[in-house]
Amino acid sequence: MKVAIVGAGLTGSLLACYLARRGLTVTLYERRADPRAGTAERGRSINLAISERGLDALRRIGLDETVMTDALPMKGRMIHPVSGPLDFQQYSAGGDRAINSISRGALNNALLTAAAAADGVSVEFEHRLCELDSAAGQMVFQTPSGKVTATADVVLGADGAGSAVREQLLAEGIVAEDVDFLDYGYKELSIPAVDGDFALDPGALHIWPRGTSMMIALPNPDRSFTCTLFWPAGAFDALTTAGTISAYFAENYPDVLPLAPTLVDDYLNNPVGVLGTVHTLPWQAHGRTALIGDAAHAIVPFYGQGANCAFEDVVELDRCLDDTSGSWARALPLFESRRRHNTEAIAAMALANFIEMRDKVASPAYRLTKQVEHALERLLPGKYVSRYELVSFTTTPYAEVQRRVHRQHQLVRLAAVALGAVVVALLRRRR
Template sequence: MTVAIVGAGLTGSLLACFLARRGLSVTLYERRPDPRVAEVERGRSINLAISERGLDALRRIGLVDEVMADALPMKGRMIHPVEGPLDFQPYSASGDRAINSISRGALNNALLSAASAADGVTIEFEHRLVELDSAVGRMVFATPSGKVSVTADVVLGADGAGSAVREQLLAEGIVSENVDFLDYGYKELSIPSVNGEFALDPGALHIWPRGTSMMIALPNPDRSFTCTLFWPSGSFDALTTGVGIEQHFREHYPDLLPMAPDLVDDYLNNPVGVLGTVHAQPWQAHGRTALLGDAAHAIVPFYGQGANCAFEDVVELDRCLDDTGGSWARALPLFETRRRENTEAIAEMALDNFVEMRDKVASPVFRLQKQVEHTLERLLPGTYVSRYELVSFSTTPYAEVQRRVRRQHQVLGAAVATLAAGALTLARRARRSR
């Protein structure tokens, strides 16, 4: 049995490690040069926040300790207002649970090295898919030395939101897609270390909420921070000079300028990325060709679940192969059946969380709601659990998270209504007795 995985990014590399344990002959095809030796593309990292779903996948192949050695735990959000003190908001009721900041490149390199060391795995770099016959598994790749044709028993597209495999399946008329682009772009900036130390608290995900826009910053092992601006489309074009850029940031992000000496250079030279949600169906064809990860269901990054969700895809596909006795023809449709409602659920929650991070976290009402929520979690352990904890600190299926949170809110709303009605009744009785 030969398996071709198109895309040697996070998902494809992890998938190769899982399939190698099954004794399969796996070839990873990647359009880029080997990222372990190639120059990193400027301004395209978007640091990752690895949480329980991703950790669960890494544990299953014995990589969690190695991969997480340089990860930095973030136990909450640090809110940076335009004026006033910083505000730390813990992620969990206990205050000790954390998501983990990790470089996308470092994680990719670790997974690639693990895949290349696994028995039965071959990696072919600078191979760009240009043709696919999904019915027979025949692929044509463009390489520096010309086109090459190969055939595999199974073809798996793990090549990201702009998937070439999905494009080929679209051309065959097998798959349909809908891409909902967010009317926002992103640009990366950087905060270097100061005298070898972090310029900000490394134990938090830093957020500068500004209503219709925001910036976030995640810590790096070299004691720098990677910042990402999320601004409405077209906003970046309005600033074209160093003076204008500095004036804008002095007004809207006043504490950033002293910490970011390269801000103007980063702003002028780093690219603007696009954000969107990919809806594709079906994810598989002929029981031998399939999409997974961002190639099937890319989401916006505002819940920190993109990589975690893709890693969970790999775990579920592995489970489906177990449940079908290794039959790809049965496992691939089963995989889609089990995962689709969950990926749609996290796509919706990621968009909701963007509004929360951009608009709500600086609100006194929001802070009070979070305090009440954490109080309920402490008073009702295991009974009341916040959406954030269920998404980030458990492997509860995303769709079940949505259903459970709705039930909790209904019960809480009913309880509040009952208490309010009781208080009103007591007040009326007190007035009558006067």
């Protein structure tokens, strides 16, 4: 059986590795030139935070140690206020668990190399999908030398939020999409190493919460930090000169300016990216053509779960193929039915986490809430687990995380009411 995967990014490359293990003949089609031979597009990396779901997918095929060689563990958030001391907030109750910072490009290259080395996998670069007959599995690609055609028994679109496969399915009238763009954009900056060492603590994800906007920074193996501004879309246009940029950062991000010598150049020349959530219905057609990962359900990056969720898609599709004895006609609808409610759940949680990161993490009330949560986790191990830990450090289905956290919060509220009643009763007796 011949399987075509359109998109040799993170999801497509990992999926090729999984399908090769099943003895299938796989061709990866990628619109870019081989990314391992060039340089990353300026200002488009957004470092990834790989956590347990992604690690689980890599671990299942023995790629976790190889692929994650250059990853840097981050055990918590470091909050940078406009003035005053930094505030480190650990992710787990015990302070021992971490998410892992890794360059999107480095991870893509490692997975692509693993896929290309797998038996039965071939990779075609500079192939941009321009036509698709989803019922027949026939594809037309634009290449530097002209158009070429290809046919496969199964066509899988793993080509990201701007999926060409999804576009073709839309044109055929087979799927519908709803893209909810966030009224925010992102722009990347860089903090280089200082005297060969990290300028900031490399064991943390750094956040500069500023109410309606924020900046984050993640460490890199070369001891630099990749910073990402998340601002209301129009805000980027307000700063157009070196003077206004420097003045704004001096006022709002005073500790960043002396650490970022290329800040003005980065700000003026790096593009502004868009953010949004993609909802697609259905994800598959004819039992032979399907969407996976961001092509089916892109989310905003504020829970660090985009790649983790897509990797979990690959695991679930592999499981569906097992459960249907390798029948794609049955596996693809089953995959969608099992995953849809979970991807909708993480999409909602990612949006909610944006508000938490930009508005709440610096407040005393938030810090107190987290302290209480960690105390409950230590008092009730395994019974009370925070949303963040369930999402980042377990493979509990996302929809179940939502349900469990809701139940936990209800119980805490009931306990608080009961405790209050006891206190009131004791006070009355003393009177």
